[in-house]
Amino acid sequence: MEKSIVTISREFGSGGRTIGRLVAEKLGVPCYDRELIEKVAGQTGMSEGYVEEHGEAAGSGGALEYAMAGRGPDGLSPDEYLWTRQCAVLLELAKSPCVLVGRCADYVLRDRPDCVHAFIWADPAFRAERIVRLYGETAASPEKRLAEKDRARRVHYRYFTGREWGSARNYTVCLNSGEIGVERCADILAGLVRGTGTGDGEK
């Protein structure tokens, strides 16, 4: 099956966003990251800051916060409403070839055979150095910040998808960007889109 969409799930600080941009450049297709957040904000009336955080991470209350959240007449909490709108935006964007960064796109598009689903991760030391250098995070305790972010994404992913975040079997390919390098990760992913449809030499 020809591939036309790349979804990128990534640990905070692993370089997944940069890899997404590079893959999109190599393939000559749009990369939706910030634009995805803006689009969801536009369609929900929620602030971009709220969509950015709550569209792929649980609040500090974790799973309990989801359970206790106030619900509207439709039975949905704000985060559940956001989830349904975000899914709709992802499905809309995935009508054309593109790269989708974050937002549980691997799950939303799990039954689409034209997708390469990628998970990018790296050791905390690699990510800590990166978030201080590139995102301007304070250097006081970047490891603590990473652990919080990881936990928030894991809880959100489990709540909305019922799956374990970072289990190899959810993705076409998982890459340790700290070991492999950001540029080479992008090469591998672009190659998987370009190369599909070629024969498999196994006898």
Added chain:
Amino acid sequence: MEKSIVTISREFGSGGRTIGRLVAEKLGVPCYDRELIEKVAGQTGMSEGYVEEHGEAAGSGGALEYAMAGRGPDGLSPDEYLWTRQCAVLLELAKSPCVLVGRCADYVLRDRPDCVHAFIWADPAFRAERIVRLYGETAASPEKRLAEKDRARRVHYRYFTGREWGSARNYTVCLNSGEIGVERCADILAGLVRGTGTGDGEK
């Protein structure tokens, strides 16, 4: 860090063994799979059949079987003794560039920066077709056979390593061989060994 060793963990029927052989051919290094089993058998007095099964899979009794196993004067059950000898053989073989298939080599060599650790998996339908066609498994219920094998490897891996089998964070790279193709998986892994040490373009 230059890479010289590839460890391949794989789901039964995913083509990991074939991928290992192809990677070794591409790199011009030995691939230890059957030879590894023979070597461990030679050094323990255990039969090759016992080493093949128990060196990476739990018996039908699962974790309980490990807990209840009879122990020798050294406090080790037969499977624990096998584990210590198998680790020693893996460390010995890993003194020179090679490909190591199975045997929890990813865990045994986890602190070696010169390794590419790969996990190969695929959907049950892909693996079921493959084990019937290539291994001559009876076609009656290949899915049941796969589920048993998966369970036995998962229980063994958890008992001896304390880690979850198939968690992306245990490996440099995880690949869905059913989606990507056996030949292309081998290309990616060989590329990761050849390509290391090149500059990373990230700014």
